[in-house]
Amino acid sequence: MIRFIVRRLLQLIPTLFGLSILLFIWLRRLPGGPETAILGERGTPELRAQIRANLGLDEPLLVQYGRFMQRMLKLDLGTSISTKREVTTEFLERFPGTVELTITAMIIAIGVGIPLGYLAARRRGSFLDSASVGGSLIGICVPVFFLAYVLKAVFSEELHMFPSSGRQDPTLGATRITNFFVLDGLMTREWDAALDALWHLVLPGIALASIPLAIIVRITRASVLEVLSEDYVRTAQSKGLSERTVRGRHILRNAMLPIVTVIGLLTGGLLSGAVLTETVFAFSGIGAFLYEAIANRDYPVLMGFIMIIAVFYVLVNLLVDVSYSLIDPRVRVR
Amino acid sequence: MPLLDVKDLSVTFARRGQRTVRAVDGVSFSVEAGQVVGLVGESGCGKSVTSLALMGLLPKKRGVTIGGSAMFADDTDLLKTDERSMRDIRGRDIAMIFQDPLSSLNPVVPIGVQVTEVLSRHRGMQGEAARKEATDLLDKVGIPDPARRLKEYPHQLSGGMRQRALIAMAVACKPRLLIADEPTTALDVTIQAQILELLRGLVRESGTALVMITHDLGVVAGMCDTVNVLYAGRVVESARRKPLFAEPRHPYTHGLLGSVPRLDSARGERLHAIRGSVRDVLPWPDGCAFAPRCDRRVDACVGEPPALVESIHRHAYRCVNPEPVTAEVSS
Numbered sequence: 001m002i003r004f005i006v007r008r009l010l011q012l013i014p015t016l017f018g019l020s021i022l023l024f025i026w027l028r029r030l031p032g033g034p035e036t037a038i039l040g041e042r043g044t045p046e047l048r049a050q051i052r053a054n055l056g057l058d059e060p061l062l063v064q065y066g067r068f069m070q071r072m073l074k075l076d077l078g079t080s081i082s083t084k085r086e087v088t089t090e091f092l093e094r095f096p097g098t099v100e101l102t103i104t105a106m107i108i109a110i111g112v113g114i115p116l117g118y119l120a121a122r123r124r125g126s127f128l129d130s131a132s133v134g135g136s137l138i139g140i141c142v143p144v145f146f147l148a149y150v151l152k153a154v155f156s157e158e159l160h161m162f163p164s165s166g167r168q169d170p171t172l173g174a175t176r177i178t179n180f181f182v183l184d185g186l187m188t189r190e191w192d193a194a195l196d197a198l199w200h201l202v203l204p205g206i207a208l209a210s211i212p213l214a215i216i217v218r219i220t221r222a223s224v225l226e227v228l229s230e231d232y233v234r235t236a237q238s239k240g241l242s243e244r245t246v247r248g249r250h251i252l253r254n255a256m257l258p259i260v261t262v263i264g265l266l267t268g269g270l271l272s273g274a275v276l277t278e279t280v281f282a283f284s285g286i287g288a289f290l291y292e293a294i295a296n297r298d299y300p301v302l303m304g305f306i307m308i309i310a311v312f313y314v315l316v317n318l319l320v321d322v323s324y325s326l327i328d329p330r331v332r333v334r
Numbered sequence: 335m336p337l338l339d340v341k342d343l344s345v346t347f348a349r350r351g352q353r354t355v356r357a358v359d360g361v362s363f364s365v366e367a368g369q370v371v372g373l374v375g376e377s378g379c380g381k382s383v384t385s386l387a388l389m390g391l392l393p394k395k396r397g398v399t400i401g402g403s404a405m406f407a408d409d410t411d412l413l414k415t416d417e418r419s420m421r422d423i424r425g426r427d428i429a430m431i432f433q434d435p436l437s438s439l440n441p442v443v444p445i446g447v448q449v450t451e452v453l454s455r456h457r458g459m460q461g462e463a464a465r466k467e468a469t470d471l472l473d474k475v476g477i478p479d480p481a482r483r484l485k486e487y488p489h490q491l492s493g494g495m496r497q498r499a500l501i502a503m504a505v506a507c508k509p510r511l512l513i514a515d516e517p518t519t520a521l522d523v524t525i526q527a528q529i530l531e532l533l534r535g536l537v538r539e540s541g542t543a544l545v546m547i548t549h550d551l552g553v554v555a556g557m558c559d560t561v562n563v564l565y566a567g568r569v570v571e572s573a574r575r576k577p578l579f580a581e582p583r584h585p586y587t588h589g590l591l592g593s594v595p596r597l598d599s600a601r602g603e604r605l606h607a608i609r610g611s612v613r614d615v616l617p618w619p620d621g622c623a624f625a626p627r628c629d630r631r632v633d634a635c636v637g638e639p640p641a642l643v644e645s646i647h648r649h650a651y652r653c654v655n656p657e658p659v660t661a662e663v664s665s
Contacts, residue, residue, distance in 0.1 A: 231437040237391055238432075239452045239503065240425035249451070250440050328442050329487045 001325070008318050012311065019310055020072070020303070024065050027299055033057065034081045037296040055081065068303065077304035082296045087304035090289065095308075096179040097167055098285035100197075101277070102270040104205030109212035110263060117220025118252065121228060132217055139214030145276035148207035152280060155203060165282035168197045204281040208274050212266040219262050223255040230254070256327050264320030268313040335408050336364035337543050338388075338511055342402035343413070344567075345383050349397055357383040359567040360402070365511065368541045372558035372575075374548060374590070376611075380567040381547045382433075385513045388412050389430055390420040407510065426456040429504035433516040435496035439488035445472075445499050446484030452506045471502040476532060494525035498532065505536055512537070515547045530556060551594055555579060563587045566623035568639075573649040583649070583656040585630045622653070630655045 035043065035051040043051075052058045056067070071078055077087035120129040156164035168174060168181050174193035177184045182201070185194025227233060228251065236250040275287040286305060293301040324331045345358040358380040365371045373381050386392045387400055390412065404412040406428070415423070424430075432438040440448060449468040453459040459467055465484065472480035475498040488496055497517065504512060514533065518526035534557060537544045546558055554561055554575065562572040563584065571584040582588045592606040610627040622628070625635040634654045644650040 231432060231434060232440040234391060235430075235432060235438045235500070235503075236440065238389055238424055238430040239455065240421045240423065241451060241455055242421070245451060245455075249443060249447075253442050254440065329444075330441060330489050 001322070005318065005322065008314075008321070012314055015314065016307060016310065020069070020307060021065070023303055023306055024061070024068065027297075027302055028061060030297060032297060034297045034299065037082070037298075072307075077307075078300035080293075080301045081298045082293070082301075087300050090301065091286070091305060091308060093179055094284055094286045094289050096181070097283060098271060098274075098278075098287065100167075100180055100182060100201060101204055101208060101274065101283065101285055102267060104201045105208035105212060105270055106263070106267055108205055108209035109216050109266070112209075113213045113216030114220050114252075114259065117217040118224050118247075118255075120217070120221045121224035124225065129221075133221070136214035136217040139210045139217075142210065143276075144207055144210060144274070145280055147210055148204065148277050148280040151203045151207055162203045163196075163200050164203075167200050167284055168193065172196060200281075200283075204274075204277050204283050207280070208270065208277045212270070215262060215266065216259065220255065220259055223258045224251060227251050227255045253327065257324065260320055260323055260327065264316050268316045271312050271316070272309045337367045337369075337407060338365040338545075339405045340364065340384075340388070340402070341404070343384060343387060343404060344399075344401040345380070345387050345392065346399045347397060348399070357567055358387065361562075361564070361567070361569050362402075363562045363569060363572060365543045365545060367510065367543055368537070369560065370537060370544045370546060370558045372546045372548065372554045372561040373564055374551065374554055374561055375564035376549055376590075378566075379564040381549075381564055382515055384564075385430065385515050385545070385547055388513065389424060389428065390415065390417065422456075425452050425509070426507045427509055428511045428513065429507070429509040431497075431500055431504045431512065431514040431517045434520045435493060435500050436488060436520075438500055439496055441488055444485055444487055445491070449484070449499070449503050449506060452503055456507045467506075468502075471506055472499065475499070475502045475505075475536075476528075477502070493521050494528060497521060497525075497529050501529075501532065501536070505540070505542070508540055509542060511543045511545065513545045513547070516549070517546075518550070518553065519548075526553075533557070551590060563590070568623065568652065569642075570624065570653070571649075571651040573651075574647060577647055577649050581657075581659050583645070583651040583659070584624075584653045585628050585655075585657060586624045587651075588657045630657070 033052065034055060034057070035048045038051060039047060049058070056064060068078075077091075079085065080087055080090055083090065116132050120132040123129055152164055155161045163169070172190075172193050174181065174190055174197075175184060175188045177187055181197035182194050185191065185197055232254075233246065233250055236246045241250075272286075272290075274285070275291045277283065278285045278287040286309075290302070290305055292298075293305070341362050343358055343361045344356065346354050346356045348354040361380065361384055363371065363373070373384065375381055383392070388404055392398055392400065394417075400413055402413065406412050406423070410419075410423070412420070412423070412428075439445075446465065446468055449471060450459070450464040453464045453467055457467075468484055469480045472483055477483050477495060477498050483491070483495075483499075488499075491499065497520075501517075512533075517533065518529050521529060530553060533544065536542065544557075546553065548554060558575050560572065560574050561578050562569045563578075563586065564570065565586050571578065571582065571587045578587065579591065582591055586608070589606070589608040593608060595605055608627055620639060621636040622640050625631050628635065630653075632655045640652045640654050642650050642652050643656070
């Protein structure tokens with residue numbers, strides 16, 4: 001197992017190397033450049049050339065890439081062109097928000113999706129089944145930003161149940177340690193700050209959970225239906241086991257494999273930021289920042305952020321593979 | 335009084351847009367304590383549905399109707415007992431052994447847990463005590479190195495080993511009745527013999543009654559005290575083992591026995607086969623379901639279903655034109 005994990009982590013190196021080359025070429029191929037974003041339409045060719053020279057963009061691609069790699073090896077991601085701050089700093093400030101939002105959304109999606117999918121499968125053809133299948137179809141179809149606006153209008157602007165924007169009430173003056181606001185609140189025992197941060201997560205969390213929830217309901221339902229027709233479920237029932245044991249040990253445990261895979265992919269996807277949800281709720285995560293970075297052709301930010309996100313994506317999938325072998329002994333990791 | 339008395343059991347499956355299927359149609363048989371009773375027939379004759387109905391394991395949904403009665407231990411009608419009470423009976427009083435040991439074992443749960451879960455459910459055994467009992471059980475069914483096997487998963491065991499493990503789970507609570515649904519079909523011939531020997535030994539030793547569901551007449555000949563031959567959801571002949579093999583009266587039983595290859599048959603002699611198949615006649619018309627395939631068919635076969643005729647020694651058959659009794663045996 002350990003060997004498997006180490007080998008997968010080592011595989012990260014060539015993956016990241018390949019990704020960096022592709023990204024580098026792809027980003028430089030985008031029409032326009034940072035100088036256009038900075039100068040807009042008014043820039044003279046001389047001015048543009050000067051800015052490009054200042055940023056080192058006039059040198060051959062290979063030289064630029066070499067310089068990037070050199071910094072990369074020292075774990076230095078450079079400075080943002082538009083904010084003039086370290087890319088690492090920008091990332092550490094924003095990524096915790098995205099992680100908190102992702103975790104919230106996945107807790108909602110898993111917590112509701114698996115029980116609902118299970119019940120739908122057990123009561124196949126019932127009203128609950130049709131409702132959850134139909135509902136999940138709607139969940140997939142409704143655009144996230146639309147759902148986000150509706151949630152905000154109803155639960156925050158009309159009913160005043162939840163805050164409408166931000167990650168925390170700034171007037172609380174909460175102490176920052178990790179930039180995970182909920183965690184910070186717990187660590188400093190500022191309970192009101194933790195609760196307030198949690199409260200801010202509810203609506204964007206629900207909005208972001210809608211699609212993962214729908215997918216998890218469907219995959220759970222299909223997977224449980226398949227397991228239900230297996231002989232070993234009948235064996236378990238023939239032993240007179242309680243409904244709980246049959247459900248947990250014999251049905252769900254076997255149904256988990258495809259569900260875990262999907263959960264891994266969805267989590268990885270959410271970690272790369274949710275531009276629309278973050279925008280609607282003025283939630284400071286990496287999504288909106290990345291979007292701006294693309295508009296501004298902020299090469300260092302794009303390179304740095306995407307590389308780090310890739311690392312997390314690989315880590316999440318590694319976690320999935322490890323949990324595979326914990327669930328199913330037939331999946332041997334070597 | 336018999337341990338299990340099944341009377342007029344019928345199971346029908348109705349599906350919208352399709353004709354209702356009578357999978358089991360008025361099956362009656364009884365099992366005395368400690369007896370081995372065979373339910374014999376080819377695929378699709380209702381053997382497995384009968385056993386699932388007795389265990390209360392048929393899907394409980396619209397379209398599935400179960401009729402008749404199945405009195406267990408004089409006081410419980412298995413067909414009318416609610417799910418909660420059935421859960422207490424299953425595994426403790428009546429246990430079942432299934433056909434395919436690989437698919438019947440949970441692939442992601444260690445063998446040990448699958449054995450101990452019955453012990454903790456019905457005998458309240460936990461932890462070390464349950465583990466010790468499970469080790470003894472595996473040892474009893476002939477699994478070598480049982481302590482190690484407890485930690486292993488089904489895919490790490492051989493086919494025969496898996497069936498032994500399933501048997502260990504079934505006999506864990508010393509049930510009064512064991513239902514074995516084709517327990518040897520998925521196994522190699524040499525393993526088959528070992529498993530049958532094991533079952534025979536367990537039954538003899540503990541006094542457990544056994545309902546042996548099989549299509550294999552060899553199994554019947556080696557194990558059963560009485561035999562019920564099923565055809566298309568009905569018992570067409572029932573008798574003690576010896577008279578059944580010696581003088582089968584129903585043409586179907588006769589045909590089944592005739593289709594068994596024999597070592598003493600002449601070289602080049604063709605194996606006798608019953609023409610057609612059960613599926614050709616489902617859902618069967620009124621009258622004898624075997625009539626379309628029968629060599630002894632007469633006009634009376636079509637119309638009314640033949641009544642059960644009982645001859646000497648509780649030998650009963652449903653046939654209006656039975657095979658003649660050979661002089662040699664009847665004398």
